[in-house]
Amino acid sequence: MISYSVLPALPAGLSLNTSTGVISGTPSAVTSTAVYTITATNSAGSTTAGVSITVNPGGGGVRTVAGTVTYDFVPAIFDPQAQSGTLAFNQASAKPVRDGTVMLLQGTDTLATATTSDTGQYSITYTPTGTGSLTLVALARTTTPAIEVRDNTDQKALWGISAPLAAANTTLNLHATHGWTGTAYDPSKRTAAPFAILDSMYTASKAVLSARPATSIPPLVVNWSPKNVPQAGDKTQGFITTSHYSPAEGQIYVLGAAAIDTDEFDNHVIVHEWGHFFESKLSRSDSPGGPHGPGDVLDPRVAFGEGYGTAISAMTLNDPIYADTLWGGPGGTLTAGGTDVENNPPDAQIPGAFSEANITGLLYDLFDGANESFDQVALGLGPIVDVLTGPERTTEALTTIASFITGLKGFSPGAVTAIDALLAHYAIGPVTTEWGEGDGPMADMYQTAVVGGGAFAYLLSYGRYNTWAENEYFVFQGNGAQVTISASSSEDVGITLYRQGTVLVRADQYGPGGTEQISGPTQAGQTYVLVLTGYADQGTGEYQVTLNVTSP
Structure with a gap:
């Protein structure tokens, strides 16, 4: 045997x-x-x-695991009557991670990937190939459009959550928590923030795609870290100044410093910055940026850009109450500022086109229903997207409410009378051209400059560089030859030459007094806009600038 x-x-x-x-x-x-x-x-x-x-x-081969990926969403609330608000942790709810990326790893190898549904569900079929343990990972990344949230203080690492998967398991749910203990954040459990940011931007993107399905939204990287503080400095260390869109990088940065300023659940703030991304990539912005707030009499490019950002957040989130929370109350408690975009009265102290709040209210009233005596316009989001991606992108003028309204009237000729009535409510004249004609203060921003017409003097008023007082626009036609432009003043000034939104050349040497000069070729018959900007913020009254546009 x-x-x-x-x-x-x-x-x-x-x-x-x-x-x-x-x-x-x-x-x-x-x-x-x-x-x-x-x-x-x-x-x-x-x-x-x-x-x-x-x-x-x-x-024995193929396996399948399925489940749901969710995150804690904490409402940012604001009461316009009481002028106060907070993050309502007691109203937190589990929301699905939509269109999110799920990966199954064995050791460091990716076995399979899947995309979550609108309800956060996923299903992954995989075949193990090695001896390593299995791990399910949900990344803060969507597919269509492509948005991802990374850590700018950790070599741009992609945020995500994970859990081990036992070989016999066929179901595994993942949930990202807000980490709030009642008095502070538990850093190890503060995992919902990237997913909240991701979902707010995904909501805005889907609203645009629902209105205009052919819109091609480019990929976007968003940077969030619990180290991100409202201080200027090295972004890789978290010094991001404020939540903002960086045109130079094409990326968004979001505040996250606990007990200082956290914006991850301030969905209107998040979408406001997404609006600047959309404006930069699919429309156009000639705004110089800079600080802005209630009561500011802004350069009309800034007023339009910031008013649009707030309005587009209310439109795409389908919520007119804008809230921005921060730790600024007594004893470092949470508080909030904000506005009711729908019911905020016009700022009667500021000329219409130069008020961020007026532009916000006007744009939202163009979007929403004809629900007030002065508002008989109900265009919805589609025509607004059409203007942003069409005539606003190609205007010969600068991007202000004048260029936007001119484009909108071209798309909606039957609504012109109602649009003019709405403009009047916000103290803006019946704009007829991209150059602001029809509204006196807006049209006065543009002066005619004649190549070879000799030097002439212009007065600016002391103020912040991005305000109405410190900016003027000069328009001239190219002659096919080189032009030289100079600006001389006893104060610090700068000049920038635009051609259809593209900065051709700029001169802006820091320091008071002297002459700024630029030179460049022109094309015959093409329209150029020269922006004169003053930087003299210490003083009262006006100061003189001498301009000269010459050509050999």
Whole structure:
């Protein structure tokens, strides 16, 4: 009689028939290919033979795991009557991670990926291939459009959550928590922030795509870190100044410093910055940016850009209450500022086109229903997107409410009378051209400059560089030759030459007094806009600038 034995021990799930020498079974663990020695023994002695066994992964092949990915969403609330608000942790709810990326890893190898549904559900079919443990990972990344949230203080690492997957499990849910303990954040449990940011921007993107499905929204990187503070400096260390869109990088940065200023749940703030991204990539912004707030009499490019950002957040989130929370109350408690975009009265102290709040209210009233005596316009989001991606992008003038309204009237000729009535409510004249004609203060921003017409003097008023007082626009036609433009003043000034929104050349040497000069070629018959900006913010009254546009 022959008996059989094997060395080393077979993987779990496989067995040797000691009477027949047959190896059979279903492996329950994953191993690589190995060589085993089988020994046959009878009364005459023994003999050995080597056998190579490859254990198929996963205990017999293909597996499937499914589940739901969710995150804690905390409402940012603001009461316009009480002028106060907070983050309502007691109203937090689990929301689905929509269009999110889910990965199944074995060790460091990716076995399979999936995309979550609108309800956060996923299903992954995979075949294990090695000996490493299984891990399910949900990334802060959407697919269509492509948005991802990264850590600017950790070499741009992609945010995500994970959990181990036991070999026998067919269901595994992942949930990102807000981490609030009642008095502070638990850093190890503060995992919902990137997903909240992601979902707010995804909501805005889907609103645009629902209105205009053919819109191609480019990929976007958003940078969030619990180290991000409202201080200027090295962004890789978290010094991001404020939540903002960076045109130079094409990326968004979001505040996250606990007990200082956290914006991850301030969905209107998040979408406001997404609006600047959309404006930069699919429309156009000639705004110089800079600080802005209630009561500011702004350069009309700034007033339009910031008013649009707030309005587009209310439109795409379908919520007119804008809230911005921060730790600024007594004893470092949470508080909030904000506005009711729908019911905020016009700022009667500021000329219409130069008020961020007026532009916000006007744009939202163009979007929403005809629900007030002065508002008989109900265009919805589609025509607004059409203007932004069409005439606003190609205007010969600068991007202000004048260029936007002119484009809108071209798309909606039947609504012109109602649009003019709405403009009047916000103290803006019946704009008829991209140059602001129809509204006196807006039209006065543009002066005609004549190439070779000789030097002339212009007065600016002391103020911040991005205000109405410190900016003027000069328009001239190219003659096909080189032009030289100079600006001289006892104060610090700068000049920038635009052609259809593109900065051709700029001169802006810091320091009071002297002459700024630029030169460049022109094309005959093309329209150029020269922006004169003053930087004299210490003083009262006006100061003189002498301009000269010459050509050989």
